[in-house]
Structure formats: C-alpha cells, structure tokens
Amino acid sequence: MAIVGGGPAGLTAAERLADIAEVHVFDAMPSLGRKFLLAGKSGLNITHGENFETFLTRFGAAREKLEPALRGFTPDGIRQWAAELGIETFTGSSGRIFPKAMKASPLLRAWLGRLADAGVTFHRRHKWNGWTARGELKFETPDGELTFRADATVLALGGASWPRLGGDGAWTQLLRAHGVTVNPLQPSNCGFDVAWSPHMAARFAGVPVKSVTLSFGERALRGDFVVTKYGVEGSAIYALSAELREAAERDGKAVLTLDLAPDRDIERLTRELSRPRGKNSLANHLRKAAGIDGARAALLRECIDGLVFDDPALLAAAIKALPLTLIRPRPIAEAISSAGGIALDELDEKFMLRKLPGIFCAGEMLDWEAPTGGYLITACLATGRAAGDGAREWLAEKR
Ligand SMILES: Cc1cc2nc3c(=O)[nH]c(=O)nc-3n(C[C@H](O)[C@H](O)[C@H](O)COP(=O)(O)OP(=O)(O)OC[C@H]3O[C@@H](n4cnc5c(N)ncnc54)[C@H](O)[C@@H]3O)c2cc1C
Structure with a gap:
C-alpha cells in the first residue's frame, strides 16, 4: 500500500x-x-x-x-x-x-x-x-x-x-x-497587486490596517489587512480572495470598497470634517475630526482625487466607501493555499x-x-x- x-x-x-x-x-x-x-x-x-x-x-x-x-x-x-x-x-x-x-x-x-x-x-x-x-x-x-x-x-x-x-x-x-x-x-487565500505610488510602497509596506470594513459584490466583512510593497494581503483580503481572483481574471481588475471608519456614520464624519481647520494641517485635521491617520490617510491619498479633500461631504463619502483597485492575485507560490x-x-x-x-x-x-x-x-x-x-x-x- x-x-x-x-x-x-x-x-x-x-x-x-x-x-x-x-x-x-x-x-x-x-x-x-x-x-x-x-x-x-x-x-x-x-x-x-x-x-x-x-x-x-x-x-x-x-x-x-x-x-x-x-x-x-x-x-x-x-x-x-x-x-x-x-x-x-x-x-x-x-x-x-x-x-x-x-x-x-x-x-x-x-x-x-x-x-x-x-x-x-x-x-x-x-x-x-x-x-x-x-x-x-x-x-x-x-x-x-x-x-x-x-x-x-x-x-x-x-x-x-x-x-x-x-x-x-x-x-x-x-x-x-x-x-x-x-x-x-x-x-x-492570497495577496493582490495594487498600483501603489512609490511613496506608498516605500513608506507603508508592512503597516497593518485594522478593523476596517471590506466590501465586494454581495459580501462585506470587518477585519484587518496589511499594506505590502506590491499591494495588500492579510486575513480580510484572504477571506474575499476567491471572489476577487475571479473578478480580476474576468475584468482585469477587482475594485474593493473600504470603509475606513466603520464606527462613524457619514453624517457624523461630514459634520466633524466641516469644522474649521484653523491652523491644523490637513493630516492633523483628518486625524482629529475623523480618526484617520497613518496608513488609512495614505490609502485615502492613493485612491481619491486631491480635490476631494477640500469638500467635507465628498471626503466623508470617500472615507466610508473608498474604491481600492486590485490588479491581480499574487503568484501561487506566495499563496496560503x-x-x-x-x-x-x-x-x-x-x-x-x-x-x-x-x-x-x-x-x-x-x-x-x-x-x-x-x-x-x-x-x-x-x-x-x-x-x-x-x-x-x-x-x-x-x-
Ligand atoms: C504560510 C501558511 C500557513 C498556513 N496556515 C494554516 C492554518 O493555520 N490552518 C489551516 O487550516 N491551514 C493552513 N495552511 C494550509 C495548510 O497547511 C494546507 O492546506 C495543508 O498543509 C495541505 O495538506 P496536504 O496534505 O493536502 O498537502 P501538503 O501539506 O502540501 O503536503 C503534500 C506533500 O506532498 C509532497 N509531494 C508533492 N509532490 C510530490 C511528488 N511529486 N512526489 C512525492 N511527494 C510529493 C510534498 O513534499 C508534501 O510533503 C497554511 C499554509 C501556508 C502556506
């Protein structure tokens, strides 16, 4: 035998x-x-x-x-x-x-x-x-x-x-x-490539993004992922990887929607982001008003037009539904399964x-x-x- x-x-x-x-x-x-x-x-x-x-x-x-x-x-x-x-x-x-x-x-x-x-x-x-x-x-x-x-x-x-x-x-x-x-x-159960700017790849590779909501198609889940030099990986990405892989294969990309502030509703975010900034830098304002800093702030900058930062309602909407374009899964040699x-x-x-x-x-x-x-x-x-x-x-x- x-x-x-x-x-x-x-x-x-x-x-x-x-x-x-x-x-x-x-x-x-x-x-x-x-x-x-x-x-x-x-x-x-x-x-x-x-x-x-x-x-x-x-x-x-x-x-x-x-x-x-x-x-x-x-x-x-x-x-x-x-x-x-x-x-x-x-x-x-x-x-x-x-x-x-x-x-x-x-x-x-x-x-x-x-x-x-x-x-x-x-x-x-x-x-x-x-x-x-x-x-x-x-x-x-x-x-x-x-x-x-x-x-x-x-x-x-x-x-x-x-x-x-x-x-x-x-x-x-x-x-x-x-x-x-x-x-x-x-x-x-694999990572995905994202076309990061050189700054994002160099500055945020290895930084975790914790407790965000990821939505794709019919599915939404709250969890963590990690920014990598080439894109994203981690448990929340793995959980959606079958659907993301199929979409990337079919459409040449898969657009994941991130809610970077799942515990705040859009009205509250809009209200808080509308407060006068005073002498605060944009980064400080985002952190104080919306709790967005570090890799989350960097993700916002990567995925939306700079003009959106001037409009509190649009900015709040972007924080609640940020489109992150995944290009393709990482090679099978790197996958969990x-x-x-x-x-x-x-x-x-x-x-x-x-x-x-x-x-x-x-x-x-x-x-x-x-x-x-x-x-x-x-x-x-x-x-x-x-x-x-x-x-x-x-x-x-x-x-
Ligand atoms: C980083 C990482 C973390 C993981 N963590 C978890 C976890 O926490 N929980 C979980 O459920 N799963 C986890 N997995 C997945 C899990 O390890 C695999 O699903 C499981 O090991 C597969 O078992 P298997 O016996 O089918 O194959 P394998 O474990 O891959 O064993 C196959 C064996 O076949 C041998 N082999 C292959 N080809 C030949 C050949 N031609 N001739 C002779 N021998 C050959 C290989 O040497 C190997 O020993 C993880 C995987 C990775 C990569």
Missing part, C-alpha cells in the same frame, strides 16, 4: 491503513509535513469551533462532495484525535481552534512516532514521477529511479503554494496524461479516481477552496481519512 505525499492528508490516510496493510509513505522532501510545520509558525489553526452547519458552508460549491468526509472527521473529532496524540487544543475568541502550544512540531513529532510504531515505513527524497507501463509507481531518488508496486495508492500531493516546501503541482500533468480532469491550480485541482466528479464517493481504479486522492490536490480559519487543514485531514478508509475497503474486497 503506497501513500504518496506526507502532508496532513497523506499521514491521515496512512493512519487508517496501518493495521491492515504494509504502508509505505513516499515524499519528495527530506522531511515530512513541511507545510504543516509552516502553518504552525502562525499558530496552527487546526480547525474551527463554529456551528457545524455554518462550518460546512465555508466550502462553497465543493460542500456536497466533501460533506460526508467532513462529517466523518468533524472539528470535535479532530480535537479528540489531537488529544490522543497528547496535544491539548483551545478555542480562540474568533472560534478558531489551536493547539495550546500554538505550533505544529509537537503534534507532528507525536504523529510520525505513532505511525512508525504502527509499522508505517517512510521513504523521504522520493519524488513521484508517474507510473511505469506495468503500472508501478516511479520515483526519482538520490539513488536514481526506483519503482514500487502498490496494490492500492493514496495520492496526497498538495497544491502548488510555497513550492519549496515540496508541493509544486507537477502531478497535475501526470494525472492529465491519464485523462483525469485537473482544473488549473490558482492562488487562494491553492484553488483548482482534481475535478471532484473524477472521484467516486470513496475518493477513488473513476478512471484509475485503486488510486485514491485527498487533501489540497482536490478542487475545493476555503478561507483561512482552520478549514484547510480540517478538509485535508477529513479527505485523508475518507481516502484511507476507501483504500481500506478496496484492499479488503480484493483479498
């Missing part, structure tokens, strides 16, 4: 099979779970504690296909699983669930240890390169090409973000060559490829996307479990 890809999806599949099969996990990298470890650098948001029905809606169009897997490994189930590995979790104020240690390494260490104890063999520095004519898996290794005959295989190769951690999306061609529909991998991947209808209900019997797939290589908030790892664990259970049944039927 082969598992190719030693991220959270592949390791979960291995866990479901270790008691009935000789399980071999192959990974291109010198160590396993590198992206999982990186996710741990920002706290390892492993799942989310919100109402499960709401939780399911986070997967958009992919919900229907993923729901049985997500019901098979729920956020509560994931907390229980982590606890069995000796990792206590807690729910943060936003409902996000983290390990108490706020990192991934203790969990990954305990997990790999338990898998090794269960007899799983790990083959590092084995880059999967397709199948031989006789259907054996082919790997590039430091010792040259090796082949492996598997009675069943789970592919869990991830998307194409942060390729230096191992997942480069090269598998898309390998599966397409076998007639499997793989939708193009695209950046998800990937959209696109294996079209979900290529998989049967056991997560087996209909065109390649005995080959199961899991994790981010499948065509679903979700915002940050623990949904990504949850779906990788849940589909890893479903694919592992599918392979288990397949092996049982064949014996």
Whole structure:
C-alpha cells in the first residue's frame, strides 16, 4: 500500500491503513509535513469551533462532495484525535481552534512516532514521477529511479503554494496524461497587486490596517489587512480572495470598497470634517475630526482625487466607501493555499479516481477552496481519512 505525499492528508490516510496493510509513505522532501510545520509558525489553526452547519458552508460549491468526509472527521473529532496524540487544543475568541502550544512540531513529532510504531515505513527524497507501463509507481531518488508496486495508492500531493516546501503541482500533468480532469491550480487565500505610488510602497509596506470594513459584490466583512510593497494581503483580503481572483481574471481588475471608519456614520464624519481647520494641517485635521491617520490617510491619498479633500461631504463619502483597485492575485507560490485541482466528479464517493481504479486522492490536490480559519487543514485531514478508509475497503474486497 503506497501513500504518496506526507502532508496532513497523506499521514491521515496512512493512519487508517496501518493495521491492515504494509504502508509505505513516499515524499519528495527530506522531511515530512513541511507545510504543516509552516502553518504552525502562525499558530496552527487546526480547525474551527463554529456551528457545524455554518462550518460546512465555508466550502462553497465543493460542500456536497466533501460533506460526508467532513462529517466523518468533524472539528470535535479532530480535537479528540489531537488529544490522543497528547496535544491539548483551545478555542480562540474568533472560534478558531489551536493547539495550546500554538505550533505544529509537537503534534507532528507525536504523529510520525505513532505511525512508525504502527509499522508505517517512510521513504523521504522520493519524488513521484508517474507510473511505469506495468503500472508501478516511479520515483526519482538520490539513488536514481526506483519503482514500487502498490496494490492500492493514496495520492496526497498538495497544491502548488510555497513550492519549496515540496508541493509544486507537477502531478497535475501526470494525472492529465491519464485523462483525469485537473482544473488549473490558482492562488487562494492570497495577496493582490495594487498600483501603489512609490511613496506608498516605500513608506507603508508592512503597516497593518485594522478593523476596517471590506466590501465586494454581495459580501462585506470587518477585519484587518496589511499594506505590502506590491499591494495588500492579510486575513480580510484572504477571506474575499476567491471572489476577487475571479473578478480580476474576468475584468482585469477587482475594485474593493473600504470603509475606513466603520464606527462613524457619514453624517457624523461630514459634520466633524466641516469644522474649521484653523491652523491644523490637513493630516492633523483628518486625524482629529475623523480618526484617520497613518496608513488609512495614505490609502485615502492613493485612491481619491486631491480635490476631494477640500469638500467635507465628498471626503466623508470617500472615507466610508473608498474604491481600492486590485490588479491581480499574487503568484501561487506566495499563496496560503491553492484553488483548482482534481475535478471532484473524477472521484467516486470513496475518493477513488473513476478512471484509475485503486488510486485514491485527498487533501489540497482536490478542487475545493476555503478561507483561512482552520478549514484547510480540517478538509485535508477529513479527505485523508475518507481516502484511507476507501483504500481500506478496496484492499479488503480484493483479498
Ligand atoms: C504560510 C501558511 C500557513 C498556513 N496556515 C494554516 C492554518 O493555520 N490552518 C489551516 O487550516 N491551514 C493552513 N495552511 C494550509 C495548510 O497547511 C494546507 O492546506 C495543508 O498543509 C495541505 O495538506 P496536504 O496534505 O493536502 O498537502 P501538503 O501539506 O502540501 O503536503 C503534500 C506533500 O506532498 C509532497 N509531494 C508533492 N509532490 C510530490 C511528488 N511529486 N512526489 C512525492 N511527494 C510529493 C510534498 O513534499 C508534501 O510533503 C497554511 C499554509 C501556508 C502556506
């Protein structure tokens, strides 16, 4: 039994099979779970504690296909699983669930240890390169090409973000060559380019803009983002990234509307901005009258005509609905996750490829996307479990 890809999806599949099969996990990298470890650098948001029905809606169009897997490994189930590995979790104020240690390494260490104890063999520095004519898996290794005959295989190769951690999306061609529909991998939970002035890029790169309302299409949310040298990134941008990406692709740009002062209504802002400025500079006046300074003031200057600053009503309107033009998403290599991947209808209900019997797939290589908030790892664990259970049944039927 082969598992190719030693991220959270592949390791979960291995866990479901270790008691009935000789399980071999192959990974291109010198160590396993590198992206999982990186996710741990920002706290390892492993799942989310919100109402499960709401939780399911986070997967958009992919919900229907993923729901049985997500019901098979729920956020509560994931907390229980982590606890069995000796990792206590807690729910943060936003409902996000983290390990108490706020990192991934203790969990990954305990997990790999338990898998090794269960007899799983790990083959590092084995880059999967397709199948031989006789259907054996082919790997590039430091010792040259090796082949492996598997009675069943789970592919869990991830998307194409942060390729230096191992997942480069090269598998898309390998599966397409076998007639499997793989939708193009695209950046998800990603930053966007903005045509900043040189001053904005130099002076405000890295500065957070906190607690503003971002609106796009039907959606509006309050949150934080960060100005970068090239544009914007951060949790509130990521939350809208699917819609923004699609609009930028379709229209050549996506115009986001920012409310820079969500706690003040337009009448109050107009009134306060209409007060005589006296000897105050414009910057001081904006700060005192509207609480707008730093990066918020810079955003105003970037996005509206200078004449608007002379008209309190127009200025108030701009503060409440500032159009920020995003040009394109940042490259997938920088994204938190990937959209696109294996079209979900290529998989049967056991997560087996209909065109390649005995080959199961899991994790981010499948065509679903979700915002940050623990949904990504949850779906990788849940589909890893479903694919592992599918392979288990397949092996049982064949014996
Ligand atoms: C900076 C950052 C922070 C994140 N934070 C969070 C978070 O807090 N919460 C959350 O839910 N998600 C987070 N994510 C996303 C999460 O880490 C991924 O969704 C998850 O790791 C995907 O799991 P996976 O098993 O499908 O793939 P991966 O974790 O990418 O694992 C795939 C494995 O396959 C191997 N591989 C790829 N190609 C080959 C090949 N040809 N041959 C052999 N091996 C191969 C790779 O080396 C890798 O080990 C974060 C991601 C990033 C980049």
